[in-house]
Structure formats: structure tokens, C-alpha cells
Amino acid sequence: MSDFLQLTGKRFLVLGVANRKSVACAIAKSLEDEGATVIYSVRSDARRASLAGLLKDRPVFVCDVEQDGAAGRLAAEVAAAGHAPLHGIVHSIAFANYAEGLKPFHETKRADFLQATAISAFSLVEMASAFRPHLAKNASVVTMGISSLRVTPDNYGYMGPIKAALESAARFLAKSFSAESEVRFNVVGAGPLKTSASAGIPGYLESYLYAEKMTFRKRGLATQEVANTALFLLSERSSGINGATLVVDAGLGSNTFDQEIIRLAMRPDPGARASRPQEP
Structure with a gap:
């Protein structure tokens, strides 16, 4: 069987493995199944300890991207350990403080917004800058986005x-790096998934079940399907794709006027009829 993705023997850094259900874990396992070497980065010593049974003898580094200079320290440690050059980086890091539950968007706290931005978005810029000297000339950087930026859940x-x-940021990095290399930056725009991180979002289960009904196939997106797309973008088979977002949502974004959804939404509410004043 031919090595279609040509990942055998290559090295990749995967950021953001939280547990065996996380997208980052599915991507890392798939890379290893394809013969690649994976270097892991997790946010804390506690997280590294909790993953000891899962990651076993793999190289695992600690990097809390919220801390200033953390990306630079990680790059130096990875290079010093002999894991460079890297053929790709998987950026699967996100955090939002939902401790106070659901709030209208206009009540967003400055501190929460800035913290989430630093961890979830700017960390990609910092990682790219820090690892720039340690990337193969045609390396691929993949980050995890969402399937639509126009929806407002x-x-x-x-x-x-x-x-x-x-x-x-991924698009601007693609342009910035293009001056001196062929390093590519792309985004996997994933639809709703069953992950531990998603479970921390208030009301997520209902949103997931709704999204499942909105797919063409009436079946939710699998984490492995997202991982498969990431592997393609990490491989040289996607060499013509740069600064792009590949949407993986099983048709969710194109099925707004699904007949079943319309029927369920327009079905009369028995409670509303019962509370309506009776005519004389």
C-alpha cells in the first residue's frame, strides 16, 4: 500500500491534547498511525501527569501559552531536545471563561475577552514566530477554527x-511567511463535536443535537473526520492550499431550509394554545 500522505518519518508538534476525546489527540494518533513522530505540548505539569498513561514514552513538553514568553521557551526546549526541524504544527488551543454562565454578548468582560484572545488566537502568532527557525521550508501549520463565522450562537x-x-491571523501568517519560505497556514473549520472542551460550553448539548439534525446525513460530525482533514492539510498532498479554511460540517452550513427542521420549528406549541384567552 502506497504512502499517499507521505507523512512517514516526519516530525510534528501537536499543541492542545487534553484527553483521548480531544481533536488534538485524534490528530496526533492519526499522525502516528501514518508513521510520523509526534511531539506533544500541554498546558501544565498536572495535565502532563494526567496524560502519562495515554502518551506513555512520547516526548511531552509543558507550555502555558497565557504566560508571556512561553512560546519562545517551548521552541528552545523542543529544538534542544533534537526534535527540529518540524514538518508541521497543530494548533488546537482554545479557552473561554464561562464560569458565570450565559451572558448577552454586550456584557462580555474585558478581562475574559483578552484572556480568551491571548490563548485561543494570538498564541498561533506567537508559536509561528517562535518556531520559525525550526520549521522545514515547506512545513504546514494547521489550527482549529469553526465551520461558520457568520452564525451567532x-x-x-x-x-x-x-x-x-x-x-x-492564519491568513496573515501565510502571507508573512511567504517572503522567505513555503510554510503554509490553514484552518480546519469544524462543525460541532462531542469533546470535553465543548461540554464546558453552556447549553452545548442542545446545540449539538440541533446541528446533528441540520446535517445532510442527519448524523453528527465525528472527531476523526476533522482529524482526517487536518492530516491532509499537514501533508504535502495539500501543497496548493494556503491561507484557507476547509469547512468540515457534514453539510450543516448549507441546509438552512431543511424540511424536517422547518416542520419542527413551525409545529404549534400546545402550551401557547392553552394559555391563549378563550373567545366568548
Whole structure:
């Protein structure tokens, strides 16, 4: 069987593995299945300890991207350990403080917005800059976005604009790096997934079930399907794609006027009829 993706023997840094259900974990495992070497970066010593059974003897580094200078320190440590040059980086990091529950967007706190931006979007810029000397000339950097930046889900709140910033940053990085290399930056625009991170979003289960009905196939998106797209973008088979977002949503974004959804939405509400005043 031919090595179609040509990933065998290549080295990739994967940022953001939280547990075996995370997108980053699915991508990393798929890379290893294709014969690649994966270097892992997690946010804390505690997280590294919790993943000891899963990652076993793999190289695992700690990097809290919220801390100033963390990306530079990580790049130096990875290079010093002999893991350079890297043929790609997977940026699968995001955080939003939903501790106070759902709030209208206009009530977003400055501190929460800036913290989420630093972790979820600007960390891509910092990582790209820090690892620039340690990337192969034709390396591929892939970050995890969302399937649509035009939707305004109440329970996603200020992360919508931040994901827009992440996607824009990927395009600007693609242009910036193009002056001296062929390093590519692309985004996987994933639809709703069943991950532990998603479970922390208020009201996410209902949104996921709704999105499942909105897909053409009436079946939710699988994490592995997103990982498969990331692998393609990390491989040289996608060499003609740069500064782009590949949407993976099983048709969700193109199925607004689905007959089943319309029927369910327009179905009379028995409670509303019961509360309506009776005519004399």
C-alpha cells in the first residue's frame, strides 16, 4: 500500500491534547498511525501527569501559552531536545471563561475577552514566530477554527469574534511567511463535536443535537473526520492550499431550509394554545 500522505518519518508538534476525546489527540494518533513522530505540548505539569498513561514514552513538553514568553521557551526546549526541524504544527488551543454562565454578548468582560484572545488566537502568532527557525521550508501549520463565522450562537458568545481573529491571523501568517519560505497556514473549520472542551460550553448539548439534525446525513460530525482533514492539510498532498479554511460540517452550513427542521420549528406549541384567552 502506497504512502499517499507521505507523512512517514516526519516530525510534528501537536499543541492542545487534553484527553483521548480531544481533536488534538485524534490528530496526533492519526499522525502516528501514518508513521510520523509526534511531539506533544500541554498546558501544565498536572495535565502532563494526567496524560502519562495515554502518551506513555512520547516526548511531552509543558507550555502555558497565557504566560508571556512561553512560546519562545517551548521552541528552545523542543529544538534542544533534537526534535527540529518540524514538518508541521497543530494548533488546537482554545479557552473561554464561562464560569458565570450565559451572558448577552454586550456584557462580555474585558478581562475574559483578552484572556480568551491571548490563548485561543494570538498564541498561533506567537508559536509561528517562535518556531520559525525550526520549521522545514515547506512545513504546514494547521489550527482549529469553526465551520461558520457568520452564525451567532448565544451560548458561544465572545468566542465567535475570537475565532474570526484566529482565522484572519492564519491568513496573515501565510502571507508573512511567504517572503522567505513555503510554510503554509490553514484552518480546519469544524462543525460541532462531542469533546470535553465543548461540554464546558453552556447549553452545548442542545446545540449539538440541533446541528446533528441540520446535517445532510442527519448524523453528527465525528472527531476523526476533522482529524482526517487536518492530516491532509499537514501533508504535502495539500501543497496548493494556503491561507484557507476547509469547512468540515457534514453539510450543516448549507441546509438552512431543511424540511424536517422547518416542520419542527413551525409545529404549534400546545402550551401557547392553552394559555391563549378563550373567545366568548
